[in-house]
Amino acid sequence: MRFTSLTSSDGVDERLFTLGEIPGVLWTPRDAAGPRPLILMGHGGGQHKKAPGVEARARRFAAEGGFAVAAIDAPHHGERPKTEEFFQVMAGLRAGMAAGEDAGGHLATMHAFLARQAVPEWRAVLTALRELDAVGDGPAGYWGMSMGCGLGVPLVAAEPRIGAAVLGLLGAHGLTESAAEVAVPVLFLLQWDDDRVPRDHGLALFDALASPGRTLHANPGGHEEIPEPETGSALRFFARHLAG
């Protein structure tokens, strides 16, 4: 893991890094020393590691919760090269949506394609970050909505070092098997009037999670309209489950 920059503002240190070909960013409370819970934050489709919604939440988690928070560019996103195979999968998704087909199947195909690469990448990043003094080998959490949920469900299912997750804005398509292996506490966010994910599909993904400690928060509004108080809910959720 190679750090390429450090900037500090509003009580939060931001470090850009690369791990092999994976570009990432780490936010920690200013001058943080010693171990603390780490939250991995997955961005949405077409977004990147420093998308405004990702960065704003990450900074709040670091400043208010004292967490370390990391985001990476998902495969074929942000600074990373896009391959011909990615463009083909994307073309299938776009054509299906334009034809008014059920988007769930096409989204699941895209997410499965990305997850084959993204899951081992996240696990390698987690291993590298835990070597840092300001992170250490404490508990880790994962936050991801929409595509960040589609990559997050198989990640959380596969990675025993992740002890809690905030997921949502996605349906069960292609994820029921992974979801049945998620046993850690999950806060699941659903937008009641989601214009991209049918309500029943989101409820089905929540239902498919095996976690005894799962909780669903549903709010009015569309896919992009998670209300502000849910950031505080997520912060308290991680604080409750990643303490110690």
Place this chain on the structure above:
Amino acid sequence: MRFTSLTSSDGVDERLFTLGEIPGVLWTPRDAAGPRPLILMGHGGGQHKKAPGVEARARRFAAEGGFAVAAIDAPHHGERPKTEEFFQVMAGLRAGMAAGEDAGGHLATMHAFLARQAVPEWRAVLTALRELDAVGDGPAGYWGMSMGCGLGVPLVAAEPRIGAAVLGLLGAHGLTESAAEVAVPVLFLLQWDDDRVPRDHGLALFDALASPGRTLHANPGGHEEIPEPETGSALRFFARHLAG
């Protein structure tokens, strides 16, 4: 309004009162003076104003939130006499449930019978409590699950002085018209494995609420198993919406 006792413990004053034939209890922070938000707390079917779940939440709302909290015995509950008509409605409910019929219709009949009396009673109690120095004419909230929701939806629909409500554990049967008149923020609690209220019926009641600011929290477990963190969520919800 006549106060019949005052006891104080753990930083909370508890006053028993009667308003006409309505027995009630008021919890306030110890030695509270001056106006503060008031929360009306409706108990469940077969319960009473000092049922353990009601009292524990009320004391926490007073001690941690600084709220005034009031509960009354619903008609035909607690210290209040039960009439022949109540026993008849109750017999219909029990027979229907024993016969394996859909309980929703019978519950709705019971709640409508009780609400005709309970709604004007709550409104009179609200008027009387606002005369007190430690309550004043600030904003009011309502908290009620199950039967407390069945009486609460028509109350909140009818009473403009109630500015926010925590409701849940009930289906839409008989309540869709009232729910469509509820426009204030609502936190709605649903138990994912509710053994008395079918999941779809609970989701339908949440959906029927007209509030732009409604939010749903669903948790695993049965009717009686709302997890502890939801008390803190309700407290923060009221603090957010009843401030000032």
